[in-house]
Amino acid sequence: MALLTHLVGMDSRLHDLEERLTFLQRHVEQQDRVILELSREVSKLSDRLARTEAKLTQTADAGDQAPPADERPPHW
Secondary structure, three states: OHHHHHHHHHHHHHHHHHHHHHHHHHHHHHHHHHHHHHHHHHHHHHHHHHHHHHHHHHHHHHHOOOOOOOOOOOOO
């Protein structure tokens, strides 16, 4: 009788551990997907930032040659 009770208890614990393992496996898979999405988004944003910085540099370089936008024309 004690052996049967012990085996039933082990079976219950084994079942609980299997459920926890399954939950953790799903959780890790979800995290992997989120990290992949975030990595792609960071890459896109980095590219966008680099293009924006390049445009600003070009604008600043061109701005050195042209009069400032807030300066009044000489005829005013």
